[in-house]
Amino acid sequence: MRATMDTDDPWDGTGPGSRRLLEAALAAFAARGYHGASTRDIAAAAGMSPAGVYAHHRTKADLLFAISEAGHRHALAVCERAVEEEIGPLARVRALVHDYAAWHARHHLLARVVQYELDALLPDHRAVVVDLRRRTEQLFRQEIQAGVDAGVFRTDDVDSATLAVLSLGIDVSRWYTPGGPRTPVGIGRSYAGLVLSMLGADSPAAAPPQERASGR
C-alpha cells in the first residue's frame, strides 16, 4: 500500500478560497456545459457574490483554464507515476491503462469538463492544455512501441492502438456512475486485461492484477 492521498487531489496546492471557487465552477460546467453556466451560477454555487468571483481575478474563461490545466496535470502525474513504478512495457501498459481508466471514473465530473470542453478554451490556454495532452499520449505510445519492439505486443499500427487505448480511458468519464455496479479499480482491472489482449500480449493475466488495486 502506497500513500496516495497527497497526489489523489487534483486541487493540491490550491488555497481554500480558490478551491471553493474551482469546485463550484466545475460543478456548474459539468451540469450545464461551459457555455450554459453563467458566472452568476458559479458564484452562487461557491456561496460568493459575483463581485467575490472577480476579487479572485477569475473570469469564466480563467476558471475553465484553471480546471482544465489542473485536471490534465493530475492525469499526467498519475500516468507518469504508473510508468515509474513498473518495469517492462507489459506491466507499464497495464498500469497506465488501469490508472488512467480509474482516474476517469474517480474524477468523472472533472474529467468530463477537461475532456469535452477543449473547444471552449481560449487559444493561449488551449496551447498549454494541448501540450499536456501530447505528453500523456506520448507516454502511452512510447510504452506500446517498447512492447512491440520487445516482442511482447503484436500490433502493426501503434498509432491506432494508442488512440484506442486513450479513448477507452477518456470515455469512462461519460458513462461512469458513482454507486453503480462498476468501481474505479474494477474498471481499471478489466480494461487493463482487455487492452493487453487488444495489443496481442501473450499472457495478459501473467502478473497479479491486485498489484494495482491499492486504492487508486
Add this chain to the structure above:
Amino acid sequence: MRATMDTDDPWDGTGPGSRRLLEAALAAFAARGYHGASTRDIAAAAGMSPAGVYAHHRTKADLLFAISEAGHRHALAVCERAVEEEIGPLARVRALVHDYAAWHARHHLLARVVQYELDALLPDHRAVVVDLRRRTEQLFRQEIQAGVDAGVFRTDDVDSATLAVLSLGIDVSRWYTPGGPRTPVGIGRSYAGLVLSMLGADSPAAAPPQERASGR
C-alpha cells in the same frame, strides 16, 4: 457496392422545414451545448424568427428529443443492417464495430449531441432513447456472446467487452476531425481489427477488410 444513400441520411422522412430547423438546432447544440444554446440562436441559424420555431410546435426540449431519437434510430439501423448482411459472429462483430465507429465519425456532430446530452432530455424523452440504446447494446452483446459460445472469441467478461467496444465507437465522435488524417472507413477498419484482437479472435485478418469499405 450497395445503395446506401437512402439510409445514410439521419433525417430521412423529415420534411424540408423540419429538416432545416433540426439541422440548425443540431449545429447550435454541438457548438454551445444544449444548455448554452438559446431558441433565439436556433431560429437565427435556421433563418427563422423565434415565432417561426414555435409554429413548428417545437420547444428546445422537443428539438433535442427529435435529434436524439433520429440519431439513435439511425445508428441502430446501421448496426442492424451490419448484422443482417454478415454470417457468423466474427464477421458480424467486425461489421458492427466498423459501421458503428464509421457512423460516429461521419455524423460526428449529431453523435456528440446524441451521446453527450442524454442528461438534458426530459424523462419521457429519455425513456424512448434509453430503449434504443438498450437495443443497440443488445446487438453487440449478443454477437460477442455468440462468438464466445462458438469458440471464435476468448473473453471471460462479455459485459466489459461489450461496454468497451461500444465506448470505443462512441468516443470517435469526440476526437474525430473532418479532413484529418483518419477517414470514417479507415477508423472503422482499424477499430474492427483492434476489437477482434481484444476479443481474442484467432485470425482477425481472416476475411478481407475491404469488404466493408463500400462508402459507409
